[in-house]
Each structure stands twice: as C-alpha cells, then as structure tokens.
Amino acid sequence: MQSPLVILGPTASGKSDVAMAFAAARVDVEIVAVDAMQVYRRMDIGTAKPSAADRLAVPHHGIDLVEPSHPFTVADFARAAAPAVANIAARGLKPLLVAGTGLYLRALTDPMTIPGQWPDVRAELDLRAEVEGPAALHAQLVSLDPVAASRMESSNVRRIVRALEVTLGAGRPFSSFGAGINDYRPTEFAQFGLRWSRDALTRRIGERVERMMSAGLLAEVAELLKEPAPLSRTARQALGYKELIEHLEGGVTLDAAVAAIALRTRQFAVRQERWFRRDPRIRWVTIEHDPVTEALPILLQS
C-alpha cells in the first residue's frame, strides 16, 4: 500500500503541471483532483480542468462528478473521493492528490464526520435569521453549544445557522461531531505546498485569466446558460462563471467582468494560502520560476 501524496497550493501555482510530471516520472500514479469546481461537467476552461490528453495519459478522479445544475458539497466530495483514494492504494498504485480546496482536502486527510442535513430545521433558522438577526441566533448557539459558538464569529450567519441546524436536528451539539478544522493530527498523507511570492502569483493569475478568455471561456459560459436546467447555486458562483454570467445577463461590460475575474481570483488565491499555511503538516516548496523543475525533485524523494 502506497501512502497518498498531496500537491497543494493556490490557483495558478502550477499544481497540475507538477502532478503530471510526477506521474510521468513514476508511472504507477493516479491523480485525484481535490477541487470544488472541477466536479462539474462541461465547466472545463474556467476551472482549469486537466486536458483530455492528460486524462488519457494518467487516470484522474474527482472530476466531472455531477451536472452543473446539481448542488454539491464537501460531504458529497468525501463520499466520492475517499473511496477513490483507497481504491488506488489498494491496487498498489500511488494516489496523488492535487488540491486547491482546503476544506475538501481536510475531509480526506482527517477523520471528519460531517453531520447530516435537516432541511426543515434549516428553513426555520433561515427565516429567524432574517427576522431576528444573527446576534439572536448566536446567543442561542452559546447556550446550546458554547464550544461551537466560540469557534465562529457572532456575525457569521451562515456558519451559525449551520451549527444550530445540526445541534437542533441531531439533538446533540454541533461540536460533538469533531474538533473542527484547527486540529492537525498526524496523517499518512504527505503534503507539499507550492509557494510563490504575491507579486509573481498575481502576474500568473492575470496571464491565466487572459488565457482562459482566449480559450473560449465566454462561449463555454454561454453554452451552460442555454442548458434547460439552470446552474446550481454552488456551480454558478465559480470564478469566471459568476462574472461572465453577470456580463451576459446583467449590464456588466466584458472588460469590467474580466477585471473582476482577475481580482476575485487573486483574493481567492490569498484565501487559499491563508487556509493552507495554518496546517503545520504541510511542507512548503518555494517556487521562483518553474514549478516542475523546482518542485519535482523534492516530490520524487519523498
């Protein structure tokens, strides 16, 4: 059984290139994409999905799991990807995870029991959040599950509603389902992070957005909008898609939309860095120019 290897980093850090080079050098590798948006079919350009050629050369998992009209969550991902990782290893191959979505990765690397969903409870809480405001719900969470309440800010309605949904629905505290994300215990996953300077990453993101536009991202979005089933809430917020939908259906100019894509992608990359850098188990590889030549030797030694 080969233990899994993780290549992670912000968008445009070169994860996929390094992964393909690693697979080519080792041969006994299959790739698992850990990415919240590559799970959607026909959302290819904007999610920087691996090419058909790459997917032919190396088996990929975690990609094209659902229709874009289908809502998708961490729990869905864990249900699909965890068995895939186990299956690769069981066949004597090396699972190589390429991760950009921190929470999705944690659902694989750490023993996480994700509580269920209680739609009725949720609906009532959403209504109360509108009427009573976040503070009232937070106060209730403090009394029902002080541990969970202390883990989130009292203004974060979305997280508070979720914690209350679970606590009321399951009849036991939200925090009883696990230690939360701040618990970094040893794992068999060897994790390597690609790290760039902010300036270099900003430049690469700008180039990447240009490349996606020339590759036909606008047409891809237009095609998705023509489909009979509307995009799910989770799919339509994807970087590039959200902005180009606003261009096609709202009054936003194309230039403004493209600028917004670059800005939001940059902000996303920073958020990815901030998420990953908390995890002390990650080994960081600083990249100056070429991710493949600079990171591959280190990965092959691991």
Added chain:
RNA sequence: GGUCGAGUAGCUCAGUCGGCAGAGCAUACGCCUGAAAAGCGUAGGGUCACCGGAUCGACGCCGGUCUCGACCA
C-alpha cells in the same frame, strides 16, 4: 484667452454653522465541518493640490498659483 466646476486614503467619493479627518472598495492579517472558487471579522493607511492671509482655531473663509473637465470665444 474668458466663465464655471473639480482637486480629500491605492481607487470612487462624503464632509452640516470654522472646533480631534469619514465611507465603500482595494490591501494586510485572522476566523470558519453539508454553499468553501462560498461566508464572516480585525487592522493599517491622509502635506485635505500648492503658496500666502484673516482668525484663539481652516479641508472649509479671503488672495494668488498649478492641474483636470465642461462651456464660451
């Protein structure tokens, strides 16, 4: 050349009667277990275009200079 308007945080702009300089966005940092490419919080940041004047006190009033814009010639 003349008239009018504008010049305040990186950007877009508020600023009441002259009394400690403001917001949104951006940036930095942080939080977050079924929306995570989502959501939430904290912080830093100013020669108020410039020079002079009146005033206890000026971003504000007076005089001049510069820059930008509109209009008139």
